[in-house]
Each structure stands twice: as structure tokens, then as C-alpha cells.
Amino acid sequence: MSDPILSAEDVHVEFEARRGGGRARAVDGVNLDIAPGEIVALVGESGCGKTTLARTLLGLERPTSGRVLHRGTPLAYTSKALKRFRRDVQLVLQDPSGSLNPRHTVYDAVAEGLRIHGDVPNERERVADALSRAGLRPPERLFLRFPHELSGGQRQRVVIAGALVLEPNVIVADEPVASLDASVRGEILALLLRLRDELGLAALVVTHDLGLAWNIADRVAVMYLGRIVETGPVEKILTAPEHPYTQALLSVLPDAPGSPVVLQGEPPDPTRIPSGCRFHLRCPVLASGAAATAGVDGACRGEDPGVLAGGTAVQAACHYARAVSSSTGQAAAARP
Structure with a gap:
């Protein structure tokens, strides 16, 4: 494998327990590497720590111990460093309806990242390009639409376009098709594969669905109670676990x-x-x-x-x- 673009190195994340005192070990010692252009599926039951690990890799949670590395450099937690990091590592959430502001047009939703980062030159062109890459063509016909005017699949494509507009090198997708109809899921998975092939994007796909992992991942990491318990190429893990x-x-x-x-x-x-x-x-x-x-x-x-x-x-x-x-x-x- 080429040098990882994003890594967890002996990461632990603990929280104060709500009841009974003590500390909950949500992530309890995880090493995970994601190479450029590689899709890794992180699978396991609800509550096993998948989402906490994903949030830690995004810099949204700070490890109790261990570290996150981007291109081999430990992640710093200053505002400036995190803002720079989040241009390169973008999140795609499972519920596009909850991810999109109902009062914002599609154009504003996709342009939001550019405006946050002060990167507004050629804004219209970049928004159109991101929507096109996400499979919404011609993009101009969607600029002034609102989320409620779109189908579930279109909303998820808008969310993906909002991530792509900043030209990241890693996408973290948390249950990216869980809220979609079965007929649309295949289209979104095919889109993620095409983006990997065309743009060289790496992706961490968080899911409880091993069938999804089979269809999209190069490698699988199976998580249980805060720790990865099995990992390897998708064909090996899903045919001879x-x-x-x-x-x-x-x-x-x-x-x-x-x-x-x-x-x-x-x-x-x-x-x-x-x-x-x-x-x-x-x-x-x-x-x-x-x-x-x-x-x-x-x-x-x-x-x-x-x-x-x-x-x-x-x-x-x-x-x-x-x-x-x-x-x-x-x-x-x-x-x-």
C-alpha cells in the first residue's frame, strides 16, 4: 500500500458515562490506514464506536490518547489547522434532509463550503462543476430549487456536491445510503466508485451493512465494542472471515x-x-x-x-x- 493519506494511530476516545460514573471507552485502541484512492468500509453493530471513530478522523472529536495523521503529519487542533484539514477531508452524512438547510437553495448549499473558506473566485463555475460531478446535470436547472423540491437521491447528490466543491482528497461517508430507497442506493454507490476512479478520492464508508461493503469497498474493518477485531481485503473478509x-x-x-x-x-x-x-x-x-x-x-x-x-x-x-x-x-x- 502507498503511504496512507489518513490514519488513526492507537486512538482511544473516552467519555464520561451518563449513569453510574466511570468512563465509556467508545474507541479503545484503533489503528486504521486509508490509502489514496482506497475505499475502506468500517462495519459493525450500532453502538460499536464506528461513528465516534469517524468523527475523530474528521477532527470533530479529539482523541483521549493516540493521534490522527493526515499525509503522515499529526493533526493539530488549532482553529487554523482544522480549517485547512477540513478542506481535504469532507463528511457526507446519512440523512440528506437533515444535512441541508430547508431555507437554502441548492446553489447556496453547495457554495457554503467555499464561502466558509473564503474561496469565492469562480464560485458559480465551481458549484456547477461539483453538481455535475455528483450526477446532477444540467446543474443550472437546480440552482434555485430548495431541498423539498428534490427527490431523496437528488438531495444526497447535493450533499455529495457540497463535499466535492472544496476538492477534498478524502470523504468520510456515514451510512451514505441508509435513508434512501433501494432503487436509488445503487446509483449513489456507483457515484462514489466513479468519483474514486475519476478524482482519486479516498473514502471511509461507515455502515452496518456488509452487503454495501461488498459492493463498494476495497478493504473492510470490522469493529466491535470500540476496537477493530478483523480487517483485510473485502474478498477475503466477506468470503472467508x-x-x-x-x-x-x-x-x-x-x-x-x-x-x-x-x-x-x-x-x-x-x-x-x-x-x-x-x-x-x-x-x-x-x-x-x-x-x-x-x-x-x-x-x-x-x-x-x-x-x-x-x-x-x-x-x-x-x-x-x-x-x-x-x-x-x-x-x-x-x-x-
């Missing part, structure tokens, strides 16, 4: 073979993360006795499998997966 959590998420997709894996209970409270593997309380491999057969049940309950490194390597934070991989590798080495 090693972590039981990833396997459970995949099992409920419509075309998945076998029966869905129903996880017991809810994710633990982030103020009281369990010892050992943070997934062990819900792990079907541990519950079935397979981990005991492999001799790792004690490790599952008592030893932290550790924080995964960044980069493109296939990694899984799972004692059982490592034991199986090790025994398979030893068996292969023993063959004549």
Missing part, C-alpha cells in the same frame, strides 16, 4: 449459506469492557466448546487478543482463529 463476530454478521445476509447465527445478549457496557476477548460473552465458538477443544477457552476469557495493526494485512483479534491458523500451518509444513 476468521472472527466469529464477522461470521455472525455475514450469516444474516440474504445469500449467506447455512442458518443465521443469532448472537445472545447485547454488547457489553463500554464502561465495563470484559476481560479477555471482548466478544467472549457472546461468542458462539466459545459457547459450542470448539474453543475448549482447541485449548484456547482460558485465553478467550482471560487474555486480551491485542490491538490490530494498521495496513492492508489480513488480521483477526481472535485466539481461536489464531490457534486454527497455527495448527493448519503446522500440518501443511509437516506434509512431505
